[in-house]
Amino acid sequence: MTGAIGKNNSDLTEMNRSAVVRILQQQEVCSRADIARQTGLTQAAITKIVASMMEMGIVSEAGIIMNGDNRRSIGLRLNADRHQIIGVKFARQMFAVGVFDISGKIYIHTETKYPFEEDPRKVLSAMKEQIHTMLKKYENVVSIGLAVPGPYLRDEGRIAVVTQMSAWHTINFIEEFKAEFNKPVFIEHDANAGALAEWLFGGHTQPLHTLAYFLVGDGVGAGIIERGRLFLGVQGTACETGHISVDVHGPRCECGNYGCLEMYCSAPAILKKVKERVPECLPCENPQSSDACIAVFEAARAGNPKAMDVVRETAEYIGYGCVTLINAYNPDIIILGDVVSRGGDLLLPIVQEVVRQRVIPELHTKVRIKISALKVDPTLYGAAATATDKVLQLPSKFSAAGKRG
Template sequence: MNMRDTIGSNNSDLTEMNRSAVVKILQQREVCSRADIAKQMGLTQASITKIVAALMEMGIVSEVGSIKGSGNRRSIGLKLNADRHQIIGVKFSRHMFSVGVFDISGKIYTHSEIEYSIEQGQKSVLSAMKTQIHDMLEKYKNVVAIGLALPGPFLQDEGRIAVVTQMPTWHNINFIEEFKYEFNKPFFFVHDANAGALAEWWFGDHARPLHTLAYFLVGEGVGSGIIERGNLLLGVQGAASEIGHISVDVKGPRCECGNYGCLELYCSVPAMVKMAQQRVPECLSKSHQQSLDACNAIFKAARKGNAKALEVVQEVAEYIGYGCVTLINSYNPDIIVIGDIVSQGGDLLLPTIQEVVRQRVISELSSRVQIKISSLKVDPTLYGAAAIATDKVLQMPSAFLAVKG
């Protein structure tokens, strides 16, 4: 039997689960009293005192003086020693990769972006990524784990990307073999849309409580990540919710995935740029390829009143709306957050998206879902790469966060 299929827990498992729960509460609330933690977890204050004492001994938690508790009584505040535990997040996409350093509270310290050409050799790109990570490890000595976000479908057990549109040779790369043993740090992998979903769940400014969040990535590719009650929906191979490869036109052009009329062919960056090249080429220069600059040039022209550019934007928004319809009917989320490059069109996109949803989803469902553009100041996918590593670390604080004496 696979260990992941077992359901029993021994005492050490329960102890670590409780420590993890305390750490996660402090991560989200910054400063909290033992009494508040006990109330939130449903444990006695004596139990929480014992758990906190162990975490303090390991250097994971500190006391921060007196705070106001319930009934205006004063309590000793606790905080997570987040700055002592840093995470490196890495995002790999079709034209660039980025590397950032965060702490376990989500604070960003630095990040860099490196562009590359699709024609560039795989070994060259992978070597540049590894060099950048090694440089960050040299500068930041408190890194406890690394997370890497990859375009999908990412097959988590095999360590490779099943389909990378425009980059067919990259599906042969085993990212686990390339990275897991390169660094003397735990290394975790996540699909880029799932990374964005994690970032929005943990760090997005969304009304609580949240039951189900859908992150809709619309960039060089199209995908979605679904979180229900704090847990990612992954599927058996980690490739669940691949909305970019759902047909919106069964007789449409063939996609590199083998399907026809995939959503990705109609609202991704390449699709938007292709439409603009055909209908409003004057708003694109030779330097504008399939990039943020190209999309922003189209959005800029639309905002200045260029009717053809606005037509392109609205058609893209219509297809994003079809994607939202699918997400609502499939997952019934409280909120859909649209992120990545195409989301920079924000105000130009939302009215059309919302109108498509209003027309095509029954009111009982559509009235309960909020559709918004990501407001995270850091790229959600990069943020989420750090978040997946943070999540793994916080599940076993004794193993990853204890200060070695």
């Protein structure tokens, strides 16, 4: 039977464990009484759940703490360092690999660049080698997360369109990774992964209903989280904002559409504009698109009017993307991330003005637009968040006791 909606006792137990783990992941130390209050479960139920989780090595006691009512209680802490994650970011001209734990702490990360024309098999081989090296060094890794560009066909395991990299269209990431490691591997679209990173590790103090992560880098896309769950669509390709047409008579995109947003505000689009209008800004003869973005932002800050024109035009198109996200998903926050967001101080006022002009006041006054404040590359962080999210959903499956077995 498929599509069952009932819950067995074991399912409910796991859901309650997950709720406890998520509270501790966000609050670091918490008493049993506070957990009971936040979950709505009885203290007797929480005591039983916590006892089983301590036996599995998921949580431990952290000494005496003071509750909000000034009562002394025994604090509980998530054993985050016993549940480490390897995050992997695959991008058009680089990949990154890092080790994190489920609290979001980063231990190490590396970046490897490669040219567009590089054989995908060589890139995958180098990526796998680095993951194996980190698995040997960090014995508490429980799962691996991989973030890839979109549109990513979740069930098929492949990317439908990788601009300028047609050789990657036939690579099946599920087949490449499922038997390679003795740890579960979870693969996610890069913008969705960034959204998870913001939701789990962004430190947002205000309650969030709907979060939109707007990735503007080598590609353009969005990840939407509503009440803690990703909005995916039937094939996992929802929210491909970069392939929404902003000019139906514009140039043809590799996806088959015309005038896609990605062709106007992505890092490769900025590189093209800089080569044509402000070539003196480029740091070298054959720069990568990320280098061009950083260079044109620096030139604009220094007062170069041609560079500022490129930045202003880019910001306007990012604003059009935000207008689409607001009208389609009505988020309470939009977070701009990836390399283009490094021009945030230049981009944000223009983006906000476009939104003010093009969205009805009842909507645009309720949404905050900000630049990602994550200290780590949001997509790499998102790869780790993808795997972390699975651990938080099924904590007993990834417990320290389970690993020892």
